[in-house]
Amino acid sequence: MGNFFNDGALxxxxxxxxxxxxxxxxxxxxxxxxxxxxxxGAEFFGFAWANRESLALICDRCGGLHEFLDGVVKTTAV
Ligand SMILES: [Zn+2]
Known part of the structure; x- marks a missing residue:
């Protein structure tokens, strides 16, 4: 439990x-x-939105990955 990241980054x-x-x-x-x-490849396919970042949330308990477009998620340090 809680072994994937330093506490300060959670x-x-x-x-x-x-x-x-x-x-x-x-x-x-x-x-x-x-x-x-x-x-x-992104520009070739015309995905203008793809020239962005996403924010991945990695579950500290199981390591599951949840990915969101930049600016969608609000995070609060624990
Ligand atoms: Zn999990």
Missing amino acids: VTATVLDRSISCSYCQGTVFGTRRIKLNTS
Whole structure:
């Protein structure tokens, strides 16, 4: 439990003012990683929205990954 991240990096998160819990284990504490969405193929396919970042929430309990577009999720340090 709680072995994936340093305590200081852990957050709880909300989307549309609703708390996010892990789809797999119902955990509510996550580590975060920012992920670049733009790839060399993105422009070819016309995905303008893809030139952005996403925010991945990684469940601190089970390691499950939940990915959201940048700016969608509000995080609060725990
Ligand atoms: Zn989980």
